Amino acid sequence: MTEILSEETRLRDEIVSIGRSLFDRCYTHGSTGNISARLSNGEILMTPTDASLGNLEGSTLSKFSADGVHIGGAKPTKEAFLHQCMYCERIEASAVVHLHSTNAVAVSVIDGLDPEDLLPPLTAYYVMRVGKLPLAPYFPPGDLALAEAVRERAKSSAAILLANHGPVVAGKTLRDAQHATEELEETAKLFLMLRSEKIRPLTPMQRNNLLQRKN
Ligand SMILES: O=C(CO)COP(=O)(O)O
């Protein structure tokens, strides 16, 4: 019991500090984005709806039971079901980060990219932290159909880009999810910078080699 309580306290603190760090560095703005963390007993902490990630309070985070019932804290993010769908499909995950990071959102509105894998393997860290980035079709924020579209794609990818909206990323830890989301955003920025250049992404062999190592 004491162990669970201290794990929960640590995760509450970490959600607050990661939210502040992402917000302060403009990875999301206003009241956009949400963060969640799954405890080892299956309970899930989530950021409240309409909260700024720059200004969260550990004590008011929303809490869900392992079977998905809201059992405490403020009214949860409208994307609660989307986070739950990620956890259902990514059994290794104990954290999910969703942002409206500008460059990733820009990529999410470009027509004609491969919806199974939007970005080329520009760098080793992109392959190591993100790997593959499918597009989920547009549905309004908080719509159950959006969460279902994400669930489908989460079977084969821990990072998904929501069309005309933003990225959602699952990680083994909050730090992993944060770092993967940042890597995704920076790679989207590089991709946009290089759109008119002739580029030389990593080769399939270089990519596969990294995917086997993963660290
Ligand atoms: O990013 C968001 C919706 O997609 C923010 O919604 P919430 O304020 O409900 O978390």
Ligand SMILES: [Zn+2]
């Ligand atoms: Zn959103």
